[in-house]
Amino acid sequence: MASLWRRQNPRSRRQPNQPPRPFTQCDYATQIGRLTVSGRRDDEFTQYAESRIGSLRRVAFLLCQDWQRADDLVQVAITRLYVHWGRASAVEHTDAYVRTILVREFLAEQRSGWARRVSLDGSVPDLPGAVPDLAAALDVRAALAALPPRQRATVVLRFYCDLNVDQAAQVLGCSTGTVKSQTAKGLNALRRALGPELSESAGLRPEPPRGPRSHRREAADHG
Numbered sequence: 425m426a427s428l429w430r431r432q433n434p435r436s437r438r439q440p441n442q443p444p445r446p447f448t449q450c451d452y453a454t455q456i457g458r459l460t461v462s463g464r465r466d467d468e469f470t471q472y473a474e475s476r477i478g479s480l481r482r483v484a485f486l487l488c489q490d491w492q493r494a495d496d497l498v499q500v501a502i503t504r505l506y507v508h509w510g511r512a513s514a515v516e517h518t519d520a521y522v523r524t525i526l527v528r529e530f531l532a533e534q535r536s537g538w539a540r541r542v543s544l545d546g547s548v549p550d551l552p553g554a555v556p557d558l559a560a561a562l563d564v565r566a567a568l569a570a571l572p573p574r575q576r577a578t579v580v581l582r583f584y585c586d587l588n589v590d591q592a593a594q595v596l597g598c599s600t601g602t603v604k605s606q607t608a609k610g611l612n613a614l615r616r617a618l619g620p621e622l623s624e625s626a627g628l629r630p631e632p633p634r635g636p637r638s639h640r641r642e643a644a645d646h647g
Contacts, residue, residue, distance in 0.1 A: 567617035
């Protein structure tokens with residue numbers, strides 16, 4: 425096919441002693457421009473990643489309860505962020521973009537059964553920063569780790585990342601009704617695990633009694 429095209433288009437055939445096309449000033453400027461844009465892109469990404477790596481690790485640890493797995497989650501999130509940096513840097517909230525990648529990767533990992541197949545041993549260091557009551561903090565962390573993955577992700581997004589219901593629903597890819605239901609179930613499980621005293625110190629106030637309308641509304645959200 426290619427030889428037929430050359431026979432029909434003799435000008436396309438390279439002449440034996442024809443010198444290569446000279447490298448023009450325009451070509452030089454184009455190449456330099458590409459290098460400049462690429463270098464600027466990498467610099468912007470590196471600066472962003474370095475400034476967010478600590479907070480991403482903390483969120484990842486609260487999700488998976490293991491520092492090594494947290495580092496793996498962050499590595500995947502940062503890698504995907506780099507691939508889509510042009511789009512991510514253009515959105516209004518880049519933090520929300522990378523947090524969505526992180527949380528969805530965690531949930532996908534749980535669905536794949538990786539967490540059940542792989543067991544990582546070793547001591548888990550405490551979260552950085554001063555903790556007024558270390559024992560209480562460990563109890564809260566253990567109670568959080570006992571939640572099902574989706575409830576845990578919802579609680580982390582709502583109360584650690586301080587997202588509202590709509591924002592959490594967007595990250596999780598579900599309805600606002602599901603976020604409300606998962607939040608309520610997660611908080612109730614934490615209250616039961618911690619007891620009244622620790623629940624109060626952790627800011628988990630008792631849930632107000634709900635009437636029939638609340639139950640009907642929750643059923644409608646899941647219907």
